[in-house]
Amino acid sequence: MSILMADPWFASLPVADRKTMLASCEHLRLRPGEMLFRQGDAPDGLYALLSGSVKMSTLSAEGREAILIFLEAATWFGEISLIDEQPRTHDATALTEVELLVLDPKVFRSLMQRNSFATAIARMLARRIRLLYGIVEDAGLRSVRARVARRLLLLAEVAQRPQDGHAIVPVTQEALAMMLGMTRQTLSKELRFFKQHGLIRLAYGKIEILSENKLSALCDKE
Numbered sequence: 282m283s284i285l286m287a288d289p290w291f292a293s294l295p296v297a298d299r300k301t302m303l304a305s306c307e308h309l310r311l312r313p314g315e316m317l318f319r320q321g322d323a324p325d326g327l328y329a330l331l332s333g334s335v336k337m338s339t340l341s342a343e344g345r346e347a348i349l350i351f352l353e354a355a356t357w358f359g360e361i362s363l364i365d366e367q368p369r370t371h372d373a374t375a376l377t378e379v380e381l382l383v384l385d386p387k388v389f390r391s392l393m394q395r396n397s398f399a400t401a402i403a404r405m406l407a408r409r410i411r412l413l414y415g416i417v418e419d420a421g422l423r424s425v426r427a428r429v430a431r432r433l434l435l436l437a438e439v440a441q442r443p444q445d446g447h448a449i450v451p452v453t454q455e456a457l458a459m460m461l462g463m464t465r466q467t468l469s470k471e472l473r474f475f476k477q478h479g480l481i482r483l484a485y486g487k488i489e490i491l492s493e494n495k496l497s498a499l500c501d502k503e
Contacts, residue, residue, distance in 0.1 A: 284331050287355040290405055291329075295397050302392070306382035311375035322369045324362035326383040330354055333379030334451050339371045348460045351376070351452055353439050360402060363389050376451070423500070425463065429471045430499040432461055433481070437490045448490040457488075 282303065286292045291299065306329070311317060317328070320339055330352055337349040337358075349371060352358060362369050363386055392398040412435060419428045437448035452460075458468040472488075475481045480496055482489040490496065 284355055285329055288357065290401065291355075291357060294401055298392065298395065298398050298401075301388070302384055303382070305388040306384050309381045309383050311379040311381070313375055313377055315375050315379075317373040317375065317379075317381070318359075318369050320369055320371050324359065324366065324369065324386060326359065326385055327357060327363055327389050328359045328373075329382040329384070330356045330358070331380040331382060333375060333377040335379060336374045336376050337371050338374065346459060348456050350439070350460075351436065351450075351456075353441055353451070356439055357405075360389075360405065364402070364406075420462070425467060426471050426474065427500050428461055428463075429457075429468065430475070430480075430496040432457070433475075433488065433490060434493060434496050434500070437493060440490075448493070450488045450490065451486065452488060453486050454483075 282299075285299075285303075294302075311333075317335065318325070332354050335352040335358075337352065339347050339349070341347070359369075359373075393402065415431065416435075419431050423431065433450060436450040436452060440448040440450045442448050454468055454472065455465055458465045461468065472481065472483060475496070476483055478495070480490075480492050480499075482491055
């Protein structure tokens with residue numbers, strides 16, 4: 282409960298809904314590289330990530346990977362296919378040792394009969410649609426620098442934060458370039474700019490966000 286309460290969405294649910302969810306969940310562990318589900322799979326539950334990191338991605342017919350996002354602890358996901366009862370839209374792969382809770386689809390459908398829970402799910406979807414619209418807008422209207430800044434801010438929203446409060450985004454430069462649909466060279470140029478101006482700190486396999494306010498200002502200015 283203490284881990285999941287870090288998620289504002291879960292924390293906003295009525296106590297009765299939270300208790301029903303946790304009492305009905307099963308515990309699951311994944312090894313690094315193990316897939317939770319594949320694109321096209323039937324929906325088998327709503328997931329809560331307790332520890333570790335999960336990559337959401339898709340593969341083209343030619344085998345090219347498009348990375349959508351990396352999920353960190355205290356994140357609920359997998360609701361879309363439960364709502365429309367259609368196959369999974371992408372792959373979910375464990376990047377590290379992962380612990381999850383899995384809420385059975387039958388329990389999810391039962392909870393959806395409660396106005397409080399259904400309203401909370403609608404708010405979750407509305408937030409994600411806003412993020413999606415923002416990404417589409419970035420691709421068509423914003424500069425490369427603003428697109429990189431915006432994506433780092435989105436990743437920071439679900440990233441772990443040590444005691445200093447700085448978000449640690451667990452993403453390689455190669456993966457971030459794939460997410461943004463740009464070359465590694467173009468991304469490296471923008472990351473060097475951010476580093477030189479004290480916005481980020483680069484490390485192996487991760488990016489530390491030092492100033493979310495300055496990144497946000499870049500999004501508005503560019």
